[in-house]
Amino acid sequence: MARVIGVDIPNDKRLEISLTYIFGVGRKTALDVCRDLNLDPGMKSRELNEEQVTAIATHLQKTYNVEGELRRSLAQAITRLRDIGCYRGLRHRRGLPVRGQRTRTNARSRKGPKKTVAGKKSIKK
Amino acid sequence: MSRSIKKGPFIDAKLEKKVLAQNEAGTKNPITTWARACTISPDFIGHIFMVHDGRRHVKVAVNEDMVGHKLGEFAPSRVFRGHTNKKEGAKGGR
Numbered sequence: 001m002a003r004v005i006g007v008d009i010p011n012d013k014r015l016e017i018s019l020t021y022i023f024g025v026g027r028k029t030a031l032d033v034c035r036d037l038n039l040d041p042g043m044k045s046r047e048l049n050e051e052q053v054t055a056i057a058t059h060l061q062k063t064y065n066v067e068g069e070l071r072r073s074l075a076q077a078i079t080r081l082r083d084i085g086c087y088r089g090l091r092h093r094r095g096l097p098v099r100g101q102r103t104r105t106n107a108r109s110r111k112g113p114k115k116t117v118a119g120k121k122s123i124k125k
Numbered sequence: 126m127s128r129s130i131k132k133g134p135f136i137d138a139k140l141e142k143k144v145l146a147q148n149e150a151g152t153k154n155p156i157t158t159w160a161r162a163c164t165i166s167p168d169f170i171g172h173i174f175m176v177h178d179g180r181r182h183v184k185v186a187v188n189e190d191m192v193g194h195k196l197g198e199f200a201p202s203r204v205f206r207g208h209t210n211k212k213e214g215a216k217g218g219r
Contacts, residue, residue: 084190086198117208 002045002053005060005067015048016041019056024066033059134193137163144168157182161197176200 010018081089137160175182
């Protein structure tokens with residue numbers, strides 16, 4: 001199995017798919033990389049030789065924000081919002097949806113599993 | 126939908142005038158304002174605004190990280206004091 005950028009070990013899927021296992025690379029970026037490096041998106045990543053693996057790695061790190069670097073910049077953006085005390089920062093602090101979604105129902109991705117409150121009236125009548 | 130770039134950021138004209146006047150005079154007195162929708166421009170850095178939250182004016186000290194946000198984002202207009210507790214009843218709001 002090929003190792004591209006540290007931890008990522010794409011398996012024996014098509015190259016365009018296995019590249020998306022890298023954080024920050026989706027289908028679009030994967031295809032762009034294949035095109036830029038003249039690689040066949042349909043080839044299995046097992047068929048990559050070492051040269052090509054290194055080429056992909058350097059190309060990704062040079063052109064895109066991926067993996068650790070991307071995670072860091074995301075975390076920094078959120079920390080900035082928290083620190084300046086703006087509305088979005090407050091929502092991040094409380095673990096509630098940030099972009100104005102309803103919270104009367106749903107919003108479970110942000111709020112986590114349901115916490116049932118005894119005696120609470122159900123919403124539907 | 127976000128604002129058209131063609132128009133540039135919305136900066137309240139009167140407020141900007143007051144800030145620029147203070148910049149000229151070199152003073153940093155708090156400016157009371159209702160212009161929550163006003164984008165914070167780089168000129169505003171270091172100034173103190175009293176931003177209306179619907180009831181009173183909340184003190185907002187602008188630093189450089191806040192540029193590009195709106196004044197209202199720093200003066201929450203809703204106060205959440207937790208849910209009602211059956212034993213204690215509704216918590217009193219101010």
